[in-house]
Structures are given as structure tokens and as C-alpha cells.
Amino acid sequence: MYPRWLWQALAAPGVVWLVLLFVVPFYAVIGVAFGTLDPIFQNPIPIWNPFDWNFDNTMQILAQFAPGERYWQVFARTAVYIFFAVTISLLIAYPVAYYISRHARRTKVILLVLLVLPFWVSYLMRMLAWVGLLAPDGLINGFLVWSGIDTDPPNWLGGHPGTVIFGLIYGYIPYMILPLVAALDRIDKNLLEASRDLGMTARQTFFRVTLPLSKMGILGGCVIVTLPMFGDYYTPMIMSGSPTTSMLGNQIYLYFHGGPQPDVGATLTIVLAAFLAVLMAYYLYSVAKAQRELQ
């Protein structure tokens, strides 16, 4: 009925969006990483022609990703923080998403709105609010002292990894819950009933039916929160400020924020993007595999 090109044309806005807001800027970062600097102002001068790229810096930086070297240690710290943040987020998000999907009924819309509500306030403001709450004389410590739980409460903002991980969880957990709700909603209720009819307990139904069928939601949620966490620099900066809790994003920020080496910042960005591309490839492979299994 309709010409084939019409359907392809529908993808045009998305393609244009991707090209303008991802491909071009990312190529600019590559151009800066392998480019040069203005000799007077030290502004980066991207080199667009790949045949003119200079890889000396890249090799030096890659060498520092070897085990024991500087970037390796920062990267390992970042990965550990994110592993804990994503795992704990999942442990919190799954029951919440399960409740919303299975039991919320009339309150489902309200709960979903409440989940989205934090997005109305900027991430920075939400973190700053926690700084106030976690301050030495903040409400949290005030409560701990008042209730007698801890008469000498810790300085939460004194450079603790736990505080940074908490900040990451708080900041990104809504991104984990929403895809999980969507995945759980998509599970055919008849499958659950069939499971029960065939003699499985509620617990067995959850572990053998619901959980496997929500695997794509889990993976999707994990990917959605992992990607921005790897680039995050303001959470450790605001919630800790200590060098011992700095993440790879802080190194990128330092080199991009000022000084004569924006090319180093750009190279670190590319290395990080390459690593995340591997994670993304695994996710896409899993999605494709799951779709094949469904067919």
C-alpha cells in the first residue's frame, strides 16, 4: 500500500538526531584527542583527517592503563564503585518495580509519577540536598544523636567510598526501576498462571518464570545506569571531594576543565567510550539472542 521508502524515511529524524548530537561531537572529541594545540592560546585544534592523526599521546595514556599504573587504579576504583552501586540499585529497584507491576493496581500511575518526580529537580540540586542532610550537623547525624543510635556519628562527607556509592545509587536508581517495570509489565500473565497450575509455588514461579523473563529489563536497567555512572564526576566531587574516591570522570574533567592538555582529556574519553562500547555490544548481543529465542 505504502512505498517502502516511507517507512525508511520515518527513521530520518532519529538518524539526523544521532548524527548531529552523537556522531559529529564524538568525531570532534577524536579530532581533539589526536589533534594539536594552538601554540599561543593552547586551545585544542582538532585534526579532522585521520591520516594526520598523532597517536603518541594515546600510546602513553594507554600504557598508564596497565595493571598497577595510575589510570588502571582509578579505573579499577571506578569499576568497583559502579559494581556496588549497580548491584545495590538492582536489589532495591527490582522489588519496587515488582510491586508496581504486580500489586500497585490503582496506585500504579501515582507511583510511576513519584518515581519520575526526582527528574524535575536537577541532579546537582539533589546531590546538594544530600550534602545538607549528611553534613556533620545535618539532619541524619542529628537524628542519630537524638535517638541514641550513635552519640558520635561519622563524618559522612569526609571522603568515604560508601557515601559516593550511596550518591550514585540515589542519583540513578529511577533509571533502573523504569525499564524493570516495563519488562515486568510485558510478561504474559497466562504464563504465571500456567506455572501455578502446574504445581509451582509462588517462589518457584518467581525464580523460574518471572525472573528469567525479566532478564532483558535487568540488563537494560543495568546498562542505562552503568553508562552515565562511568562518566560521572560530580557525585564524588560533591559527596566526598577526597582524591581517594575520585573516579575516571574526575580525571577527564581535570584535563578538559583547563590547562594545556585537553587532548589527554579527549583520549581518556575515547578509552572510556571504547570500554563502554564493549558493554553495550554484550547488551545488544543479548537482546538479539533473546529475540531469536522468542521467535
Place this chain on the structure above:
Amino acid sequence: MTEDNNQRDDRLERVLQRLGEHGMSRRDALKAIIASGMGVAVSPLVSRVAWGAEGPGGLPLARPDSPVTLPTHGEAIADGLEPESGTFTVFNYEDYLYKAVLDKFGEKYDVDVQITTFANMDQAVTKLANQDVDVDVTEITPDRLTQVTAGKLLQPINQGYIPNLQKNVWPQLQDPFYDRGSQYTVPYAVYTTGIGYRGDKIAEDIPNMDNPWSIFWNAQDYEGYTGIINSPREAIGLAMLYRGNTDLNTEDPAVIDQALEDLQALIPICNPKVNNTQYQTLSQGKSWLHQSWSGDPLMNVWWYMPEGMSSDVIRYWKGPKGATPVQNDCWAVPAASTKPVLAHLWMNFILEEQNAYTNFTSYTGYQPPLKSITPQGLIDEGAVPKHLRTAVVEPEDVGPGSIQYATLTFEGQRMWQDAYAKFISGV
């Protein structure tokens, strides 16, 4: 790193030799490589030529004991011109100028006024160089002055429009080391770098310690409440001062490496925070000991004291002249300014005693270097508590014999930044 640089220098030397065989002088060959846009990435040697062994564009590096007269690019505006009309735009850090003072200027000259902000001096220079902003007067720090002058981003000023420079400003800054003859700049604010601390939390008598800077390396009891300024120059400079090195513009790798080692040693001692929030965290109790600029304790006392808390708890120590950094920043007129007359009038206006005083005490906390503003005067007027007299800079603190972070060569900047990056990586 050094080995890699040497290899690149060797490669460049071979290229230069080949160009030399074709009759090109060494300097011309280097310039050609720079102009090709490939040079700096190829070798630090090229950047040393671009910035000279001195500064950007081959200009000499200014130091308090080695003043520099900058070359003049273009002509200053003529005498007796009428101020322009329209919107006058000031280029400045955020929160570093009292809007009421700017509005007063607008009323006086019957123009609309606005502020365009930058996050740091790198961003300011980039925006000026790329002509990303249309601004009439700009804030600038002395360490970037040779760079923007070499890049011809500023126009010379006509001091005839700025009588307050001679009338009100400290003599030491009427003819500053970084801009002999004040050809491009007038000073805006002056400050020292010292130690801000809570007198009720810190047991040590910091001012009477043999080496007050060493308090950071003895701050085990203040873990989680200790902070360092988030700046490569200030953080590494702190470690140098701790060792008694007062050449804060050194490019000696051994000295920089030692400073890095000392900074890294702080981590197991007191796990310092690296931030610039000391202007409020001391009074809020989030930090007890923080490397600070002299404006910070004043802002703590003026704007952030919790109700019922005495300002006596906020203390500030600075070293004697030559042992503590003293800095200032300036105003200058961009070459592309479309309202240079108003820009000159603004420079004169902000050096007017009352305007400068209001801007300082009602908003910025950073002191203008005016003769009328003295420690005793500020104390008598109740603007500064007596115990924070140390936060007020005096004319004798600046000039020859003082120490100030100044322009480094390209390689020097890289060394300082890399050392700082290693420190904040927490490795």
C-alpha cells in the same frame, strides 16, 4: 615521559636538519612546523619555541623580581571621547562583582549593563580568542596576561580616563611587574593564600608553629575535615611551601616530583578534600582546616556564620612577605570591545573608593588594593573582625620580594598539571 619527549625531540631534530639542508633557518623551520598545526603534538620542543624558553609568543616571563614591559599592539583610544551608548557587557567570574555596583555604573552613564560569566581563566581566554563573546571589559589574571597580549586579544589603555589608578591604587600596583607602566591593565582585587581554620577545633597554635604549613602533615586528628584548594598551582605550591621552596614558578621536575610525593603523603594522614568551598564550609563546620584565600575567612564571617555562633572561631594565617603567595587580578579592555570608552570609565569607576569598598564588603569579600582600605580602617569600621586582620592584604605584601604564581612555559604547565592529576587520582 621524559624518554618519550626525548625521542620526539630527536625526530624533530632530524626534520629540522633536513629543512636546514634546504636552506631554511632553524627558527623559521620551527615556525613552519608550528604553522602547519602539527608541531605541538609532535614535540614539546616546538611548544618551547612557540612560548619561547620564556613565555607565549616569545615574550619574557614576568616575575615579581623581574618585571616585564609588554609590547603594545594597536593604539589606545584618544583622549576626550564621549562614552558609547547601548549595552555595556562585563566579562567576569560568576559572583565576583556586586550587581548593585554595576547597576550604579549603568545609571551614571545611562547605559544598560550586563555580566557575561566564565568558569575559569582558561575558558575566558578561549572565549576571547575564539570571539565567542561580545564583551567590553574583561577580568584577567596576571599569569595569563602575556598569553593574551601575545595573541593580541587586548587593546592598550589610555590612563587619562583612569585617574583613580594613580590617585587611589597602591603604588606597588600602579606599575606592576606583570605589566610595566600599566599598559593594559588596572588591578581589581588582591589576596593572599594562607590557612583558614577553626580556632575552636584545631588544637595547634598555627601562627606560632615553626612551620605553619606543616599543620596539614600533622592533621591526623582532623581527618575528613581538612581541605586543599582545587587548583594545580595552589595545591602543589602548598607542598613546596611546606618544604620551604618559595620559587612557586619552578619547572624543576625534581621539585615538582617532591611536591607531588608530599601531597600524596597527606592522603593517609588526613585524607584531604580538594575543593574550593572553603568560603563557607569553615563556618558550617564541614571543614576545620583548609588552605584558603584571604577572602574566604571574610566571606565565612560575613555571609555564612550559623546563628548564635561567634565569628571568633574563624581564623586565618598567612606567612610573612616572601613566604606566602600574594595574588591579584585585573581589568583589561578586549581588542574587540565595541565600547572602549565605557570600558575605561568602568575601570576608573571600580577604582573609586566607595564603589570598590561596597563591592568588597557587600559582596565579593576580595579586597581592592586601594590606599583608603587599611586593616585598621576596616577593623574600626567593623567590616573586619580584629582577629581577621591577617586576611587583609597590605601594600607591603606585594611587589619585589613577594611570591606570586606567574606564567609558566607550556612544558611547565604540563608538569604541574600532570603532578596534580596524579595527586587527585588518589593513587
